[in-house]
Amino acid sequence: MSLLVTGSIGIDTVTTPYGVSENCLGGSAVYFSMAASFFSPVRFVGVIGSDCPFDLAEVFAGRDVDLTGLERRAHSKTFRWKGSYHDTMEQAITDNVELNVLAEQPPTVPSSYRDSKFVFLANTSPELQGKLLDQVDGPVFVAADTMNFYIHGYLTELKALLRRIDCLIINEDEARDLAGERNLIKAGDTILDMGPRVVVIKKGESGSFICGAGGERFMLPGFPAAEVVDPTGAGDSFAGGFMGYVAQCGRSDFASLKTAVVYGTVIASFTISEFSLKGLTSINRAAIDQRFETMRNLTQF
Amino acid sequence: MSLLVTGSIGIDTVTTPYGVSENCLGGSAVYFSMAASFFSPVRFVGVIGSDCPFDLAEVFAGRDVDLTGLERRAHSKTFRWKGSYHDTMEQAITDNVELNVLAEQPPTVPSSYRDSKFVFLANTSPELQGKLLDQVDGPVFVAADTMNFYIHGYLTELKALLRRIDCLIINEDEARDLAGERNLIKAGDTILDMGPRVVVIKKGESGSFICGAGGERFMLPGFPAAEVVDPTGAGDSFAGGFMGYVAQCGRSDFASLKTAVVYGTVIASFTISEFSLKGLTSINRAAIDQRFETMRNLTQF
Numbered sequence: 137m138s139l140l141v142t143g144s145i146g147i148d149t150v151t152t153p154y155g156v157s158e159n160c161l162g163g164s165a166v167y168f169s170m171a172a173s174f175f176s177p178v179r180f181v182g183v184i185g186s187d188c189p190f191d192l193a194e195v196f197a198g199r200d201v202d203l204t205g206l207e208r209r210a211h212s213k214t215f216r217w218k219g220s221y222h223d224t225m226e227q228a229i230t231d232n233v234e235l236n237v238l239a240e241q242p243p244t245v246p247s248s249y250r251d252s253k254f255v256f257l258a259n260t261s262p263e264l265q266g267k268l269l270d271q272v273d274g275p276v277f278v279a280a281d282t283m284n285f286y287i288h289g290y291l292t293e294l295k296a297l298l299r300r301i302d303c304l305i306i307n308e309d310e311a312r313d314l315a316g317e318r319n320l321i322k323a324g325d326t327i328l329d330m331g332p333r334v335v336v337i338k339k340g341e342s343g344s345f346i347c348g349a350g351g352e353r354f355m356l357p358g359f360p361a362a363e364v365v366d367p368t369g370a371g372d373s374f375a376g377g378f379m380g381y382v383a384q385c386g387r388s389d390f391a392s393l394k395t396a397v398v399y400g401t402v403i404a405s406f407t408i409s410e411f412s413l414k415g416l417t418s419i420n421r422a423a424i425d426q427r428f429e430t431m432r433n434l435t436q437f
Numbered sequence: 438m439s440l441l442v443t444g445s446i447g448i449d450t451v452t453t454p455y456g457v458s459e460n461c462l463g464g465s466a467v468y469f470s471m472a473a474s475f476f477s478p479v480r481f482v483g484v485i486g487s488d489c490p491f492d493l494a495e496v497f498a499g500r501d502v503d504l505t506g507l508e509r510r511a512h513s514k515t516f517r518w519k520g521s522y523h524d525t526m527e528q529a530i531t532d533n534v535e536l537n538v539l540a541e542q543p544p545t546v547p548s549s550y551r552d553s554k555f556v557f558l559a560n561t562s563p564e565l566q567g568k569l570l571d572q573v574d575g576p577v578f579v580a581a582d583t584m585n586f587y588i589h590g591y592l593t594e595l596k597a598l599l600r601r602i603d604c605l606i607i608n609e610d611e612a613r614d615l616a617g618e619r620n621l622i623k624a625g626d627t628i629l630d631m632g633p634r635v636v637v638i639k640k641g642e643s644g645s646f647i648c649g650a651g652g653e654r655f656m657l658p659g660f661p662a663a664e665v666v667d668p669t670g671a672g673d674s675f676a677g678g679f680m681g682y683v684a685q686c687g688r689s690d691f692a693s694l695k696t697a698v699v700y701g702t703v704i705a706s707f708t709i710s711e712f713s714l715k716g717l718t719s720i721n722r723a724a725i726d727q728r729f730e731t732m733r734n735l736t737q738f
């Protein structure tokens with residue numbers, strides 16, 4: 137079923153112990169869409185400037201990604217991010233950021249997207265996430281991401297958004313910050329009280345933990361990656377695999393969400409195995425399903 | 438089947454954010470035996486001094502723990518450990534340690550224990566672990582623990598021990614140190630090359646990872662504990678549940694070891710829920726099996 141994503145398109149320069157990837161394609165909507173496209177048609181909403189060297193139609197060629205919602209602004213510049221990872225590569229260090237087009241007026245959701253049933257609001261200001269959500273009529277499952285900046289600076293707006301969404305996908309440190317609670321189990325329950333019926337907490341290489349408003353809980357270890365080349369996009373790819381599977385099966389009961397978390401984990405493991413999008417563009421659904429089975433084998437007893 | 442443990446008996450004083458537990462019973466052999474006794478008869482080897490205020494026969498009353506190997510030295514003092522946990526409680530800070538009897542001659546394994554089939558060598562010098570192992574005839578599954586102190590200072594002796602045991606149970610940081618490899622998957626493989634056919638890597642609240650010489654791998658998240666009161670003894674309880682189950686079923690094939698890891702995880706979750714041994718002495722096998730099912734429910738998809 138129809139899956140809408142709103143998020144960023146970025147020109148990234150990323151340094152990791154494995155090398156440097158200069159001016160490569162990145163951004164939350166891009167990673168999300170690439171990951172989700174293995175499962176479901178995707179409707180893309182995002183903005184670039186005139187300087188963007190990437191032809192997204194070409195990037196997504198052969199995939200069911202609708203770019204009607206891609207806006208190119210003649211007098212604007214594309215969002216740029218320069219970051220690096222050191223040591224354990226668990227934390228990205230932002231070396232430079234140019235918001236450019238992201239600091240301007242947000243994009244408009246095309247009218248042809250209004251009937252989208254599944255929606256992912258990638259990380260941006262909660263107020264903007266709300267305005268984007270206003271442009272969709274009666275979605276059945278809405279997930280959003282956020283970050284510490286908004287938890288600390290825009291908590292009122294974030295709490296308003298949380299009352300409107302079904303699922304929050306968030307890092308463990310962000311979950312602790314948002315809940316004001318160090319213990320992740322309690323943090324998850326506290327966030328559920330804020331509105332969403334599902335909270336997905338990502339714990340990096342330690343996996344993920346999801347909890348539902350009916351008391352359901354599920355834990356999945358991270359995929360045991362022997363080589364992590366570039367963690368950029370792991371979270372958005374996870375969300376893409378997760379939401380892609382939910383949209384594909386058209387269900388958001390807890391059993392389906394568990395399977396969705398496994399797919400999200402598997403997809404992210406491909407993303408981090410290479411720089412930029414290479415880990416995702418070099419695979420097919422069969423490779424994903426094979427790793428899904430590996431994950432089952434690794435975790436089931 | 439018969440399970441032998443060699444390890445310490447301690448008088449612990451532990452401070453955590455939940456309070457202070459002064460002069461309470463601790464030590465690797467004690468935690469291990471209490472945990473293992475839910476699954477299998479245990480043969481206990483350890484030494485105390487004349488100052489030990491605890492009657493171990495009373496402590497283990499009603500449990501099948503053979504104390505023939507408990508030695509009380511009239512002119513010695515019992516091992517004492519004073520430690521504290523702060524913030525995330527992930528790391529114990531040793532505030533004071535008095536080796537006392539642990540710095541003297543090691544205990545002797547009673548002749549009635551020589552036919553033990555399952556053996557756990559708790560953390561001590563690898564040379565001593567080897568000497569204790571010398572006193573057992575033809576065990577079928579031997580597991581050992583070690584720590585950074587021996588990895589850095591007694592690597593030759595440790596490597597000699599690793600060639601004699603079946604299973605190393607180790608923390609993630611220790612595994613990285615021993616293997617000289619940051620990636621845990623690779624670290625596990627490197628340690629397998631040193632001799633054991635199974636490596637169990639404990640990742641604290643993130644769970645555990647085990648790998649076998651036949652390429653088998655299994656990952657289990659930590660039990661989602663809402664309240665951690667005192668992490669002391671978690672590792673030795675984990676080993677006790679793990680080895681207790683292995684001895685109970687008398688098998689050490691990888692499928693059995695996976696189940697054993699789940700039991701180890703479950704047992705440790707009870708240990709950390711209270712100070713000292715209270716979390717273990719207040720439960721029964723039914724409570725353990727119930728939490729085992731909870732763990733299954735939390736992780737299976």
